[in-house]
Amino acid sequence: MDKGLKRKIFMFSALIGAMIFYLIFFGRKNIAVGIMIIIAAFMNLKDDLSYKPGLSFIKVLGLLLVLGIVSYFNSPITILSCILTFLVVFGTTFSSYHLFRSDVYMPYLLCYFIMSANPVTLENLPLRLMALVCGAVFIVGLNIILNRDKHYNISKETLNNLIEEVNKSIDLKLEGKDVSMDSFKTAKEFYLSLYQRFEYKYFPSPKQQSILNIIKAFQSIGYLLSKSNPTDNELRYIKKVLSEIREIKIEEVFEGVEIETKGMMHILLNLEIIANELDKDLSDNITAPDKKILTQIFKPFNKRQFNFRSVKFVFAFKMALIMLLWEVLTMLFNLPFTKWLFFVTVSMMVPYIDDMKYTAQKRIMGTFLGVFIFAIILIVMPVIPISKSAVIIIVVVICLFVFVWKMKDRLIRNTATTLMSVMTSLSYIEAPDAITLKILWVIVGIAAVSLFNFKFLPYSVEKETRNNLENCYLLNEKSIDLIRQKCHGDNTEYKTTLFVSESIVRENIQINDDNKELYNLQFMISNLCNFILSYLDVNGCSDELNKNLLDIIDKDANVNENLDSKESVMAWSMRNTIDMFKKERELMNDIA
Numbered sequence: 001m002d003k004g005l006k007r008k009i010f011m012f013s014a015l016i017g018a019m020i021f022y023l024i025f026f027g028r029k030n031i032a033v034g035i036m037i038i039i040a041a042f043m044n045l046k047d048d049l050s051y052k053p054g055l056s057f058i059k060v061l062g063l064l065l066v067l068g069i070v071s072y073f074n075s076p077i078t079i080l081s082c083i084l085t086f087l088v089v090f091g092t093t094f095s096s097y098h099l100f101r102s103d104v105y106m107p108y109l110l111c112y113f114i115m116s117a118n119p120v121t122l123e124n125l126p127l128r129l130m131a132l133v134c135g136a137v138f139i140v141g142l143n144i145i146l147n148r149d150k151h152y153n154i155s156k157e158t159l160n161n162l163i164e165e166v167n168k169s170i171d172l173k174l175e176g177k178d179v180s181m182d183s184f185k186t187a188k189e190f191y192l193s194l195y196q197r198f199e200y201k202y203f204p205s206p207k208q209q210s211i212l213n214i215i216k217a218f219q220s221i222g223y224l225l226s227k228s229n230p231t232d233n234e235l236r237y238i239k240k241v242l243s244e245i246r247e248i249k250i251e252e253v254f255e256g257v258e259i260e261t262k263g264m265m266h267i268l269l270n271l272e273i274i275a276n277e278l279d280k281d282l283s284d285n286i287t288a289p290d291k292k293i294l295t296q297i298f299k300p301f302n303k304r305q306f307n308f309r310s311v312k313f314v315f316a317f318k319m320a321l322i323m324l325l326w327e328v329l330t331m332l333f334n335l336p337f338t339k340w341l342f343f344v345t346v347s348m349m350v351p352y353i354d355d356m357k358y359t360a361q362k363r364i365m366g367t368f369l370g371v372f373i374f375a376i377i378l379i380v381m382p383v384i385p386i387s388k389s390a391v392i393i394i395v396v397v398i399c400l401f402v403f404v405w406k407m408k409d410r411l412i413r414n415t416a417t418t419l420m421s422v423m424t425s426l427s428y429i430e431a432p433d434a435i436t437l438k439i440l441w442v443i444v445g446i447a448a449v450s451l452f453n454f455k456f457l458p459y460s461v462e463k464e465t466r467n468n469l470e471n472c473y474l475l476n477e478k479s480i481d482l483i484r485q486k487c488h489g490d491n492t493e494y495k496t497t498l499f500v501s502e503s504i505v506r507e508n509i510q511i512n513d514d515n516k517e518l519y520n521l522q523f524m525i526s527n528l529c530n531f532i533l534s535y536l537d538v539n540g541c542s543d544e545l546n547k548n549l550l551d552i553i554d555k556d557a558n559v560n561e562n563l564d565s566k567e568s569v570m571a572w573s574m575r576n577t578i579d580m581f582k583k584e585r586e587l588m589n590d591i592a
Helices: 003-026 028-046 053-073 079-096 105-117 125-146 156-174 185-194 198-202 206-227 232-243 262-278 291-305 311-333 339-348 353-383 388-405 410-425 431-455 461-487 495-507 516-539 543-555 565-591
Strands: none
Touching: 003 028, 003 125, 003 388, 028 105, 028 125, 053 079, 053 105, 053 125, 079 105, 079 311, 105 339, 156 185, 156 206, 156 232, 206 262, 206 516, 232 262, 262 516, 262 565, 311 339, 311 431, 311 461, 339 353, 339 431, 353 388, 353 410, 353 431, 388 410, 410 431, 461 495, 461 516, 461 543, 461 565, 495 516, 516 565, 543 565
């Protein structure tokens, strides 16, 4: 059976199961909460929670319990609850919006407003909180099961996968075929697994630094194989070294082969780095970072995250502000059934104005189509020989099925959710009011959100890309400075942090014809800087190379021709890095 089909069947079964489970154990008022929990669980699969499952469970549970408790104080709406709603919406959106275009915040916010619209008494609050505890168990449990094969350590399996990908690319080269960087998926997936691991990004342990050095070296070998043309003898020798990589001594890597191409020299130096890191003790040695390091980390981190240049901050602030507006208006004018206003705002508010027009069009079309189907159901309902409650249940189940089966089709998804919401509203209001209020609040919500997005702190993918290209430029500048510090004998323990951060930033860049040259240039500079620093870690630096590297960086000097072959490669790599960095600066000025 197709993997996608299995996923849809499983998700639909989970939604129906949640409805029945929550109805039996937690009552009617928590059925919708159970549905949102299931949706949150599936949307959370993009955010791997299996790395530290205990901590992940505490985070998810803490978030759900906070939402549950604050929603209790949000009925009836008061000045205090308005302030609490602003803080909860901002905190949930800001903390959940980790990756480019991530929307995992959505089911959590919908869950909050569902609980606010279906309040419970203080007597029943523990039951609701228990429902949220069960939800946290399901969210984290499902995530751990499906993400259990993610890589965080250099296991035998991971190393074999890395070696196998290189060997396959060598076989293609030997057959005279081209090799693409897309062939080297294991290293890229490894980095993706680490994007939200805070300690990897900011204070990696010696073991984690070694792991990332190995991954980066394999990435560099893949890049060199795709861009250069080693001879057949060189290619066969690379396979030989890889087959012995766990046992081979560093000084033996260059033995047994005549180097005929420049690319081969770089590949062998990367193999030296891998052999050196594998020779280290990679057992866990967990030590807490000292206060000075934490201060150095958090000051720039907070400065970068909590300002209006951060798309994450701007988006969370706008989401919280418009929700505060709806809360205040509902409180002042006692507006009816405004939960639809909150729901449409959560689904309509997008971080980038580029998506706004398309999202609004599909939402309006889906609303009118859903209301039209609802009207037809109302017409035929009197002649259907079952109760109104049974009709509502059947329609909701069908809508859930359509929602799951056509999740990627925004129009059908919006139609299904509209029909489901107006059908369930029949338990509280009359059909004419349901139609009128649904259309009214959707139109008001879309109009307000559109005006809010375009007129107040508009943020576009183009702006985000420009900021991230600028960040990559600054990170490359720091990488060159790190080489300077290494030559001066200073501590360079932040090397791993720097290159992981650069990889994260690069994933958030939308490549186009205008920035493609700059994007590729930044990638090559980053790789060369990492390559030079890793070499210096493994082989050290002679006085001649040390002086030459500093002269190249500070005085724009040429390569010292008296260096030996290995050190000459380092010097030329530094010379190329500086030349490319000059070009990068020119291109940055062009797009500024």
